[in-house]
Amino acid sequence: MSATERAIQLAVAAAEAASDKLADDIVAFDVSERMAITDVFLVCSASNDRQVRSVVDAVEEKLRGLHARPVSREGEREGRWVLLDYVEIVVHVQHAEERVFYALERLWKDCPTIELPAEVNAGRGPRSGDEA
Numbered sequence: 001m002s003a004t005e006r007a008i009q010l011a012v013a014a015a016e017a018a019s020d021k022l023a024d025d026i027v028a029f030d031v032s033e034r035m036a037i038t039d040v041f042l043v044c045s046a047s048n049d050r051q052v053r054s055v056v057d058a059v060e061e062k063l064r065g066l067h068a069r070p071v072s073r074e075g076e077r078e079g080r081w082v083l084l085d086y087v088e089i090v091v092h093v094q095h096a097e098e099r100v101f102y103a104l105e106r107l108w109k110d111c112p113t114i115e116l117p118a119e120v121n122a123g124r125g126p127r128s129g130d131e132a
Contacts, residue, residue: 003030003114007039007088010068011114014091017062018044019120021055023093026121027105028114040089041108045099049079055093056082 003011011028018026023044032039046052053076060070063086072085081098084091092104 002112003032003039004088007032008114010063010066010086010089011040011042012116013062013066014042014059014089015044015116015120017058018042018055018091018093019122021046021051021058023051023055024096025099026116028116029108029111030114031108031111034111038085038088038090040114041092041104041111042089043092043094043099043104045094045096047096049095052079052082052093052095056084059084059091059093 015026015028023046026042026044029041029043030039031041044055046055056076063069068086068088070084070086072083074083074085075081080095081102082093084093094102094104
């Protein structure tokens with residue numbers, strides 16, 4: 001079983017919204033084989049707390065246009081790692097320091113990635129030294 005078409009649609013839309021707010025290292029993992037509670041983890045990073053909030057706002061606005069609302073939202077107050085749970089997808093917007101420290105990519109490296117539009121990470125590749 002792989003991620004549903006709806007989950008992929010939401011993940012791509014969330015990635016585009018994050019990219020519009022200059023989020024870095026945007027990656028989507030198809031976790032449907034390993035988790036029963038969601039299909040996709042979308043992970044991105046921002047350089048400061050204000051940008052984290054801006055990315056979160058943009059993602060929520062874009063997905064609202066697709067009739068999706070988060071059932072849970074965690075970490076907004078601190079602005080360092082915000083998690084938006086849309087059931088089909090879970091969006092992690094992390095401050096760059098948290099992204100390096102928690103290294104979610106390492107946890108999900110065995111899961112297939114979902115291809116995102118080329119413009120999502122255009123000119124913003126992975127941070128050096130961040131590869132597994």
